[in-house]
Amino acid sequence: MAGNAASLARKGETRFEHRSATRDPLIVRVLVLTVALGFFAIFLLLPLVVVFAEALRKGFETYWAALVDPDAQSAIRLTLLAAAIAVPLNLVFGVSAAWAIAKYQFRGKAFLTTLIDLPFSVSPVIAGLIYVLVFGAQGWFGPWLRENDIRVIFAVPGIVLATVFVTFPFIARELIPLMEQQGSEEEEAAIVLGASGWQTFWRVTLPNIKWGLLYGVILCNARAMGEFGAVSVVSGHVRGETNTMPLHVEILYNEYQFAAAFAVASLLALLALLTIALKSLVEWRSGRTQSREDAP
């Protein structure tokens, strides 16, 4: 879909841009460009540069020491673990939800669609507090959990739960418009031609949604690794156990270990840059496939 728009715009360039009647006055173009680029430089590029500059200010050895520190290692492992659980769960959920909403008619469909967006609109702190209220010692299931010696809050499961919550909508949101646009004709045709349900999904639906799905997974993963607020509430901040990378950065900063804090932050920033690179790659690939399909 994004690819469609992009290719349209590209074709349009030659047609509209060079006609004086449709061209914006020079001053407007310069102004708009300056505002956009200036904003980009001050609010995005500069902080990014600062993170890396600060991280390496005390030399590469300090940088490396900060990353191999046992607490940092544990934070990195926990972050990866939380993402490794949250992303597949949301993958399954996202595809099911998008499927249900796009292909079936049922009562409460609009409500479900709205509900999926809830984690976007709720502040992450509230999301964390919800879990404390439900699973905390004073919460609904607190006494039962205590008797059975199961720890949810202030332990790894709570962190995973909070991460799943805040990353809930990413994949479903990406797929719903895509699947709605495609309709269910192709699937119906496959069924009529004798394909089983699984074959239909695997051979017809999945190839149609794969780029959107991948895009959703990437965004979901980025958020899962970067989440701070919700995780901070349920973490308990036990060092080497329940601190994720963003929490570890805060701790190091509060301990005057600025270089170490920025070193771990730079690792997070690197992950983010990698995500953006992957995302652009996916967009580019999907754009290419789209235009190949569009071509007669």
Added chain:
Amino acid sequence: MIRQTRRFVLAGALALTALPASAQNVSLLNVSYDPTRELYVEINAAFAKEWQAKTGQNVRIRQSHGGSGRQARAVIDGLDADVVTLALAYDIDALHLNGKLIPADWQSRLPNNASPYTSTIVFLVRKGNPKAIRDWNDLVKPDVGVVTPNPKTSGGARWNYLAAWAYALKQPGGDDAKARDFVRALFKNVKVLDSGARGALTSFTERGIGDVFLSWENEAFLALKELGADKFEIVVPSLSILAEPPVSVVDRVVDKRGTRAVAEAYLQFLYTKEGQEIAAKHFYRPRDPEVAAKHAETFKKVNLITIDDVFGGWTKAQATHFNDGGVFDQIYAK
């Protein structure tokens, strides 16, 4: 999907609960407040050594740090702290009031109100003391910018506030009305109210806001050490408040985990000569008279009032000054 979630949750929970139950290895969780990070890193290592020599057991002490009130809340909500080492007795009282995690008389179970070290409130000023700040009454001058965390959220900031109040009260002709005016004037000079002590310190040192930072003595010394004695200096006022950060075993947790013996030994270790030396090294005032005498040079003599004498204890001070609609709300709103 629900089953899958549940399996993950259970697997995670089991992995965690499997940790502490070995005869040769024991672990404690010490839930503490922000400025004690460096102190307990050293205490933990020293205690682990001593405990191993005494019992042959390996003890691993896990740490959690955060704002004192928030940490107490986490323990009430189920964070399995074997011991708490918080900023105020009020926050540990909360463990008794909400959920009966400890008995009401917890503070009499260890010497000195269960506070193995003390601290007080001092001023951190910029090098050379350009605004010539010597005592509390210099803080209300119109051109002085004061930095303190918010007394509603920070334990340390409550000490700041009460110390200022006590100073005004102890001046010739001082009474509650004069103290109230004094504290109001002081807070009029406050440039930024951060929620915690470390955040406020960063505002003062890194962002360069204000002329004086009202600080725990230990935090002020730490700032000098970490950020350079060439940038800041410490001013000790004529009168300040005795801050007693108390410690307690969390009975509900240690009885369940079977860690009472090691948890109690851990807290008692804080009272030993070695523990007191480590506390002094991290700029907490030691209780032990001998250790205190050794460090008399570092810890300037101050006229210290206590919260019990002047304010009738934490519960009362909290209710009068810091609860919603209390004196702080009244003077800060206007």
